[in-house]
Structures are given as structure tokens and as C-alpha cells.
Amino acid sequence: MAQTTTAPGAGGVEFDRIGAGEPLLLIHGTGLARFVWDPLIEHLAPRRDLLIIDLPGHGRSPAPPPGVPHTPPGYASVIARWLDGLGLDRVHIAGNSVGGWTALELGKLGRARSIVALAPAGLWERESPWRASGQLWATHHLGRLFAPLTPIAMRSRAGRAVLLSGSFAKPGNVPPEVAIELDHTFRSCPTFDTHLRATRRERFRDGDEIDAPVTVVWGDKERILPAKARRHDELPASTRYIELGGVGHLMTWDDPKLVARTILEGSAVERL
DSSP states (O other): OOEEEEOTTTTOOEEEEEESSEEEEEEOOTTOOGGGGHHHHHHHTTTEEEEEEOOTTSTTSOOOOTTOOSSHHHHHHHHHHHHHHHTOOOEEEEEETHHHHHHHHHHHTTOEEEEEEESOSOBSSSSOOHHHHHHHHHHHHHHHHTTTTHHHHHTSHHHHHHHHTTTOSOGGGSOHHHHHHHHHHHHHOTTHHHHHHHHHTOOOOOGGGOOSOEEEEEETTOOSSOGGGBOOTTSOTTOEEEEETTOOSSTTTTOHHHHHHHHHHHTSOOOO
16 A cells, blocks of 8 residues: 655655565656556556655645755755655656656766656757647646636546647546546646746756666657657767657556556666
């Protein structure tokens, strides 16, 4: 049974811990919360000790401490202190979108045994492309505007197809109540605007400092991050790149078994 707890003195990161094996940290993306990993738990928990967090300022985790930016480098610094509170040095890490970027930042801090970055943000040349940040902004603010109507739409397969097709290749795989929770969590994220403003002006840099195996995974139905936002030049030369068929940006509901297998394979080999 997973237990929700807060690591004392570690910046207030809320998390679930479940499973057996080597520790695997799971990090979600912008505006969401740790439940996005739920479809993968049954496939990962028998082989990994899962640490499933809410990013600072997301879900039930409080905002980063004063002076810590609402960006992946800032989040990584908070998570590193949280790992210290658990007595963990280096762990396997998988992250999606901004969570993938945060995983790479933790790699730069020497906290990763391996990294699997699913559709990672931050690989753009100068700043986040308007296609990505604009879509996130519109989803958040229009979601707030139409909040009373969204649950009705999400309960129909056609409504989910319209509202979720930007993030998912297979919106029909998302159960209605989960779709409603996704919408509520995203539009209710209290630090969303602060996070988006800060993050879109930053990018991932200096990845050659990472001394752990890195796997970058893209779905062939990616609709949020354009090709120009998937640069390789700041990543380690040894990075392995994978394209998965039939999955989009938020791929955990599109094909849970395939995504879980990709994470397990990426965390199976460590660099000596």
C-alpha cells in the first residue's frame, strides 16, 4: 500500500512510495500532479521502489522556498534536499515534460543513476516556443473560464477527444473521472502562471556534465513540443533516443505497458 508523507526538513515535497527494488523517482509535468503515473504503477512497482512526487507548487506540495525559482533547476534543488532527507544519494529518475527537464537537472547535480526523459521540455534553442507555452496557457485559463461545463464534456468520449487530443494520442483511454481530475488539477495549480513565465524564458544547458545513462523518449503523436524544441546539442553525447509509436506528449494513458517497459529498460543499466 502506498503511503503519502512529507519528508521532514526537505522543502515539503509530498510523495507516494510503493514497490520493491532499486529506487525510481517519477516526476510529472507542468500543472499536474503525481496521479499521472497511476497507469504505470502496476507495471513498475514489482521491480522498482517508486518515489512518486508532486513537484513544488503542484498537487499537494507547497511552493518552492523564497528565492528558489519556479523552474526545473529550482525544483531540482528542492528535490535534492528532499532526497537527502530520505537518506538517498543517487536514484533512477523518469520524468515527463517539465518533469523530464527536472530529471536532467538532477542528473547535473549528480543525483541520478539513470534518467529516462519522456517528451522533455527545455530542449529549445532560446525560449519555449509559443506553440507550447501558448497551448498550456490557453488550456489553464480557458479551463478556469469553462470549469462548470468541462466535467460534462469529459464524461463523453467525443468531449475527451476534443479536449485532450493535444496531450494524448488516445484520449479515449483516459477514464472520464480521471479526465475530470486532470482538468481540475491543471486549472487549479496555484503556481501555474509564475511557473510558466519563469520556465518559458529558460532552457536546459550543460548536459554534458551528466554522468548517468540518459534516454530521451518521444511519441510519434507529439503535439505540444515541435521539432525545433527537441534539440540534442545540450545533452550528453551518449544519450539514447527512442520514438514510441501511438503515444503523445502525456503518454502514460496512451500505452502504459510500453511506457513502463521503456522506463524499466532505461533504468536497467548504469554507467560504471
